[in-house]
Amino acid sequence: xxxxxxxxxxxxxxxxxxxxxxxxxxxxxxxxxxxxxxxxxxxxxxxxxxxxxxxxxxxxxxxxxxxxxxxxxxxxxxxxxxxxxxxxxxxxxxxxxxxxxxxxxxxxxxxxxxxxxxxxxxxxxxxxxxxxxxxxxxxxxxxxxxxxxxxxxxxxxxxxxxxxxxxxxxxxxxxxxxxxxxxxxxxxxxxxxxxxxxxxxxxxxxxxxxxxxxxxxxxxxxxxxxxxxxxxxxxxxxxxxxxxxxxxxxxxxxxxxxxxxxxxxxxxxxxxxxxxxxxxxxxxxxxxxxxxxxxxxxxxxxxxxxxxxxxxxxxxxxxxxxxxxxxxxxxxxxxxxxxxxxxxxxxxxxxxxxxxxxxxxxxxxxxxxxxxxxxxxxxxxxxxxxxxxxxxxxxxxxxxxxxxxxxxxxxxxxxxxxxxxxxxxxxxxxxxxxxxxxxxxxxxxxxxxxxxxxxxxx
Ligand code: HEM
Numbered sequence: 118x119x120x121x122x123x124x125x126x127x128x129x130x131x132x133x134x135x136x137x138x139x140x141x142x143x144x145x146x147x148x149x150x151x152x153x154x155x156x157x158x159x160x161x162x163x164x165x166x167x168x169x170x171x172x173x174x175x176x177x178x179x180x181x182x183x184x185x186x187x188x189x190x191x192x193x194x195x196x197x198x199x200x201x202x203x204x205x206x207x208x209x210x211x212x213x214x215x216x217x218x219x220x221x222x223x224x225x226x227x228x229x230x231x232x233x234x235x236x237x238x239x240x241x242x243x244x245x246x247x248x249x250x251x252x253x254x255x256x257x258x259x260x261x262x263x264x265x266x267x268x269x270x271x272x273x274x275x276x277x278x279x280x281x282x283x284x285x286x287x288x289x290x291x292x293x294x295x296x297x298x299x300x301x302x303x304x305x306x307x308x309x310x311x312x313x314x315x316x317x318x319x320x321x322x323x324x325x326x327x328x329x330x331x332x333x334x335x336x337x338x339x340x341x342x343x344x345x346x347x348x349x350x351x352x353x354x355x356x357x358x359x360x361x362x363x364x365x366x367x368x369x370x371x372x373x374x375x376x377x378x379x380x381x382x383x384x385x386x387x388x389x390x391x392x393x394x395x396x397x398x399x400x401x402x403x404x405x406x407x408x409x410x411x412x413x414x415x416x417x418x419x420x421x422x423x424x425x426x427x428x429x430x431x432x433x434x435x436x437x438x439x440x441x442x443x444x445x446x447x448x449x450x451x452x453x454x455x456x457x458x459x460x461x462x463x464x465x466x467x468x469x470x471x472x473x474x475x476x477x478x479x480x481x482x483x484x485x486x487x488x489x490x491x492x493x494x495x496x497x498x499x500x501x502x503x504x505x506x507x508x509x510x511x512x513x514x515x516x517x518x519x520x521x522x523x524x525x526x527x528x529x530x531x532x533x534x535x536x537x538x539x540x541x542x543x544x545x546x547x548x549x550x551x552x553x554x555x556x557x558x559x560x561x562x563x564x565x566x567x568x569x570x571x572x573x574x575x
Contacts (some may be wrong), residue, residue: 118449120428125447126440129454131490136437137450138497141429142190144219146494152284157175167194176295178281178304183353185499197502199342200350204329204506208536209394211325215257216510217398220484220517223249229521229561237459237526243552246366246514250359251275253510260326261314271310277303311348327506354503362507364546366514369417370553371538373515374527379478383519405514410519412481414511418493419462420475421547425451426495452492459490473535500551511554522561528554542545 118125129139158552168182182197202208231238251272255261263271281300295301315332323329331347367369373380373566394402404409428447435442442448456472457463468474480486494501501507529551530536539550 119449120449121444123407123447124443125428125449126442127454128448128450129156129458131455131492131496133438134450134452134455135496136499137429138426138499140435141498142188142193147544149531152389165189165191166343176292176301177290178278178284178295178298178300180349180352183349185353185357187530189504193199194497195336195340195344196350197344198332198495200336200338200354201332201502203327204503206400206505207326208330208508211503212257212327213398213400213509214254215325216459217331217517219252219256220249220352220514223252224514224521228506228518228555232561237359241552242555243363243548245357247276247363247371248272248364249366249514253362253499254355254359256569257506258327258358259314259351259444259544260324260328261310265421271307274303274306275355278307281358282356282360291470307352307355308348308425311351314348315344316389317522357501358503358507360545361503362510364544365414365417365421365507365509367548368421368546369413369511369515369555370555371530371549372417372420372472373413374525374553374555375472375530376476377524377526377532379476380519380524382478383413384517384523386410387516390516398513398516400509401514407512407516408482410512410516412478412526413515414508414552415440415481416478419456420472422452422456422493423545424453425449426499450496450531454494455486455490459488461486461489468542471533472530472538493554526556528556543545 118127163234164521184193184200187193187196207412223245227248228240252268254275255268255271261268261271279300281298281304284300285296311328314328318324318329318332322442323333323420328351331342331351333341335341339505373383386407389404390402395407431446431448431528433443434444457467459469461479462469462475464475477486480488494504494507494574512523530538541548541550
């Protein structure tokens, strides 16, 4: 195929995708048109703490001086190690209570309370999921303790910034347009909050936030991230993590809404968990006691993954599986196509990717039906750094939702009508244009909340 006038070789299949991605830093390089890897030979520079990658100058809505755009192998590894150390399963043990409380607060405030107050309430689950991920950014990633009004303001600023992803200002990069744009102003505000927080961490010592881990992380050579590294990569985590997790959760709500039998199974699993272990979730409960929850999340990621990462520029002609890929072409590894062509799940007419026909979480329970080609978090040296955090975040939200609401109906889509889904064309993870509107005919669970009276509304 062609991308911005350049020939691109498209790859799919887990094995091939992994092999091609693994060629980065040797045969190919990360980059869109803005980075010509072929003429930039800094990949062999071993100075891991200093920036050597050439960056476009001027004000930007989304910066590129972070690990996602890092082309120097040693520095990329260094950044991954120190930033990633804040998101290992071990580091996340302390994060779970904050994440669970955030899910509980958002679901109570934005789903249960409006349902109780107004019998005909319609709730847009996309908004709920976006607010949840924004609150995780504030509470866990950045560890900002803000009063209610300030917290709401911060959430809106995060949303303003994220809207810049597809804005003219971000794409054209005309300084005059950029500095006047709402997303850029929001970014400056978020950066100022980050700077304040780093000052307080340096003054008062570490806390359990991801940002704190980044500030104090040290590698085997006793090297630390610079202040600029911390700020720019914290911004990366916000942008890489919020849209992806919120989009996947929104899609999960659509899938569970049109498959009430599957939602019922999720509810039953959580009822057993609460009976046996009480309400507090732990990493071990999520891993060992919630196989159906895990299956729902994986099945959602299978049906609606990111299309792929950035196209990589080919530095030297190479041959793979007997096919020659010429120098200066680009390669694109498609995660979406990999799922579409997975030999275990593939059905005629791509029915296995369809919202109505394809959603079968049970396929993940039996090894014989478990998909063999599954790469929603990428593969190779740029495998998603937020994998553990995002899985935890998504599972906790769905678990708390299934403990709070035992059945719900969608406004616009159902298994009976099988109305074709209208997809929003400008999102990274597929989301329907209506934002998954939840209709008010909802049964709330008895222990759904301490502040909401349990009820059955119809
Ligand atoms: C459903 C949620 C998520 C999905 C589906 C997802 C998917 C991905 C994929 C496919 C890549 C690789 C892109 C490539 O091939 O170039 C990636 C990279 C990355 N992700 Fe995620 N992601 C999710 C959540 C998160 C979260 C919550 C964070 C952090 C808070 C995060 C941080 C990153 C970072 C930093 C990279 C770049 C790694 C590098 O370049 O070395 N992601 N993600």
